[in-house]
Amino acid sequence: MLMGLYNYWVVVVLMMVGFYIVIAHGNLIKKIVGLSIFQTSVFIFYISMAKVDGGTAPILAEGIKQYSNPLPHVLILTAIVVGIATTALGLALAVRIKEAYGSIEEEEIQKKDNLDC
């Protein structure tokens, strides 16, 4: 149970760690780090589910009868690219926020916003 589903345990733990950081931390950079961890857990999830017991790489060659499913790998390549774009955009926004507010702490930004209103 524990070892057989090892990958999935890793997925769940990473997912919760990432999600918790996003929710609990007020620092904008830390939030993005949390978001990346959260997304990474999904990458591992896709890759794990593609694995076929005893399967090798999906190459057309003699002697290879059982192979892992290559489709999730391809899918997750796309998702990785999306993840990078999101992280980059998030960090770029954090830089601009730092320039505009002089802080990357959620509480301070919120305080300055409340003064503006």
Next chain:
Amino acid sequence: MLAHLPILQVIVPLMAAPLCLFLTRSRLVWLFALMVSGAAFLISVLLLQQVMASGTIIYELGGWDAPWGIEYRIDLLNAFLLLIISAISTVVLFAAHTSIKEEIPADRHRLFYILYLLSLAGMLGIVATADAFNVFVFLEISSLSAYALIALGKDRRALWAAYQYLIMGTIGATFILIGIGLMYQMTGTLNMYDLSQRLPGVENSRTVFVAFTFIIVGVCLKLALFPLHLWLPNAYAYAPSIVTAFFAATATKVAVYLLIRFTFSVFGLSFSFTALPLQMLFVALGLLGIFVASFAAIYQQNVKHLFAYSSIAQIGYMIVGFSVSTTTGLMATLLHLFNHALMKSALFLALAAVVYRIGSVQINQFHGLGRQMPYTMAAIVIGGLSLIGVPLTVGFVSKWYLVLATIENGWWPVTVLILLGSLLAIIYVWRIVEAAYFKPPLAGSESIKEAPLSFLIPIWTLVIANIYFGIDTRLSVQVAQAAAQSLFGVSP
């Protein structure tokens, strides 16, 4: 050429976006973007005609057969949504050149149009595709460009709003990705039609339940269902006015489409509504959304905020219609998709005109504007009446069907609450009317003139559409009804 319309619908704006880089002058880029959006609109009209004449269009990308290759499947619902998105995008874009001159620095105009077209391509793609993973990809294309577009706002709060939207939106999209992965794990397919065939065989497994839950929560984050709406008000209020007009009319609608598509077509009606207490949950959240958001709207000082909260309330109506889960209920939701897109784009465009003239949307700056900007303010009044649901406007049509649906189902208390919710709309619309028509003009405001024609033409196009489709309901009702019936037909 005609056979390739489904892919052209998506690929034209997608390919056009980077081409904008070759154009240097702001006006040229604008004309180019307008042309591209117009072409997308034309394609969507042709698609709708084709679908109405000869039924669902199935297009296989690159000629690969369906479960292996990606498939685009345009039925009435898709065609209807494509039409709404591309039409609103084109009309809104018409005013873009004048509006962004004041709101976005000149060196970023090109980037604005690129992002706008990418966002349009993403939304059209979400609707056109019949591949679950493709939905995620297009969702991210449209969302990432949306975050950047919102961050273009003049106020520094736009940055903060964009950041918060990025966090919430990414969580939502990742939830959808997890759901798609779990579905793939159980069925080995990503094609929506194929999924709907295979899911019933495994529907009692916990994995499918979890997949369904992840997808529903993810989509609800995107469509700003109360209480997952927190990203929306600030994002709409501080984005450049044109962006608000475009997104308020389309972005949440695409998410509502996804909700309908996944519950009705992919998971099937019997699973979605009997296996889980989705109906009760959505009715409760929808109604709560209507009341909480409408009350919040009443107390807003910023008119953009006010209409953003009203958008959340309107989404509540759509969700109530959806949760009735009868043909009439779904029809009311689809009609409201169309009608709300018309009202909100008209209202936010009118606000864009106000921003252009007075540079602010605080309600205390509206004093006396009824005389100084009569056409713009008249548009806001008609849009507001439509929001309330006064007869002869589109708002009435969708409310009518919604009330009908709840009565048919014997949900009397819900009917009463829907009508009460509309009364709240009267209050917040009245606040604007009062400020614009019954307060003396502010000192030093004599020089304020009516908005230029580049605003008035698109605004009044939308306002007239608001009235036209409120009187002649043939097109919208017919399409919505047929689409709703086919959704119930596909999944008995």
